[in-house]
Amino acid sequence: MSSTKAELRISYLANRKALSADELNRRNALLLTRFIDFVQQQTQTRSLQLVHTFLPIRRQNEVDTWPLIHWLWQYGVSTAVSVTDTETNQLMHYPLTADTVLTENKWGIPEPVIQAQPTIDPTAIDMVLVPLLAFDRQGHRVGYGKGYYDRFLASCRPDCLTVGLSLFESVERITDVSDTDVPLSHCLTPSATVLR
Template sequence: MKKAALRKEFLQKRKEADERWLVEKNALITQNLEKYVQDEHFKTLHTFLPQLGSREIDTFFIIESFRITFPTMRIAAPYIIPGTREMEHFLVTPFTHLVVNQWKIPEPDPVSSEKVRPEEIDIVLVPLLAFDRKGYRVGYGGGYYDRFLPQTRPDCIKMGLSLFEEVDEIQDVDEYDIPLDLCITPTRTYDFKN
């Protein structure tokens, strides 16, 4: 299937998902992510923040859980520079003031938050709607992460989080699409590096 069709299909699946199902799947994704992270030595994790009302994966739940389990880990989130397709990155602490942008996505306030450079990031949690067996993903179509990921170090882990399992193939992958290293779902961790 092509990206546009997959985007439509998976947005619909998410919309139709039962609230209890979503809470359960979020908890399983968080558990699987914690299992993966505990064997690594990540200093800085970058995560997207969920769009309000979109039924996206609840990364606030992940952040709260990681603050307890990995208290020394720094957590960063993106801020979209208005009028561009570029992002800056700021630490998210219990004291970070979040502002909601025009797409209803909470972001760290760039005026009062501590900036993080892309090369400081060890692992990026990448938003997606669907992913395939080769690690390619269908995002929301803005290209923000396709611009951001090349700014990170070559050893930075690019990890998708998905409520649903993989599709066979995304047919219209292009040279700007960056494959994921891993993707975590409620049932398993897919590793595309091997």
């Protein structure tokens, strides 16, 4: 089935909010297992030193990335997160450690409280975990419609893994993909690892 981004945004926001707490926990646990397998497979052939992740908006029933983050730290991989600059419509990237102080922005996204630490250049990132509402079999995604992640992903290295995390399976095709949309290299769901 083919759909527009606007149609998918409405239906998948509703689908996600309709998940019970038990079902959300079940899907997150399956995603964690799939993510661990994926990372261990990738590190057999490539160096994975820095992973950029999103932090979940709890009220939106987003994928819970915290178990993934804690596993990465135990696995010896550093993590980074973003702060949204609404004046420039860009994401600024900073280290995420166990000591990072977080505060929610106006959209409910946890962000680090910035002191004086330098930003991380996107070209230093080996993998980006990308939030999404829906995705298709070609690796295109539907986010919240602001374009922050497409601008960010366009500035990453060509060999950077761009990995969508989805609580639902793929749709067949998103019909209104634009030239500025950056397709994902992989997408992980509770039951599948999808490659573009």
